[in-house]
Amino acid sequence: MATTERRTFLLDFEKPLCDLETRIDQIRELAKENNVDVSEQIAALEAKAEQLRSEIFSTLTPSQRLQLARHPRRPSTLDYIQAISDEWFELHGDRGGRDDPAIVGGIARLDGRPVVIMGHQKGRDTKDNVARNFGMASPSGYRKAIRLMEHANRFGMPILTLIDTPAAWAGLEAEQFGQGEAIAYNLRQMFSFDVPILCAVIGEGGSGGALGIGVGERLLMFEHAVYSVAPPEACAAILWRDASKAPKAAEALKITAWDLKDLGILDQILPEPASGAHADPLGAAAILKEALIHNLEHLLNLSAEQRRNLRYQKFRQIGKFSID
Incomplete structure (x- = not known):
């Protein structure tokens, strides 16, 4: 990524690292121009940069992970599909007259195996985000998704879903066209399917918008992704009537991959390349592909009844509590 473009999308906590890397590049360029050997000094600075990178990305707060999950250069569903699929x-379409671009899906081959893959799709710039409603799906999006899943179940193809949305669209028109019913129908139907269902949170998993395509036997999640009952800003506005308290809400909501693994909601945390998935999209795609293939091989060895029961028990155990 060019230096100017990189700085355009730089997060606050990334600035010290970016400054050091820029300094290393400048020293290397000057040394080349003046034919001076500074390899030892550069090696020392690169080691310092690597240590700084490790310190920054190993101590991120939930709010900072949320910033990474929303990074405008973070790989999207279409990016991953094109990188991991052979075909x-x-x-398109929900067979009701609409096609919601906030959810994309279709037929693919993963490691030679036919699958149906779908997910939320955000935009790369303002115009694209407006066209895709910032990845917030309407009822037609969820109806398109369930149409594709029913097709997969009919023809025995595993279902892979990639989750990346702040929430389902909450506009007046969404309610008029049955947003709640569309998501509820998806939840019911996904529990009944015979084929394996693998879900992966690749960025932001928010509210019923995420859950509408998020019922499966296994839930995977990138280490800098988030998964929550509501966006922290919405939670802060509800609880404290102050959206600026979103960082406090992010702490309380337990949105990180490690929080969710401890709570038994998440099955596997996927490591990201150094500096996050946006710094190495192809590296992140390779990690996701390997995890999907590995988990799919396990699920395909189970019977349809075992998969349905595994799916059911997974969600029955969420929120379990005991009284001492």
């Missing part, structure tokens, strides 16, 4: 044929 990809996108399907």
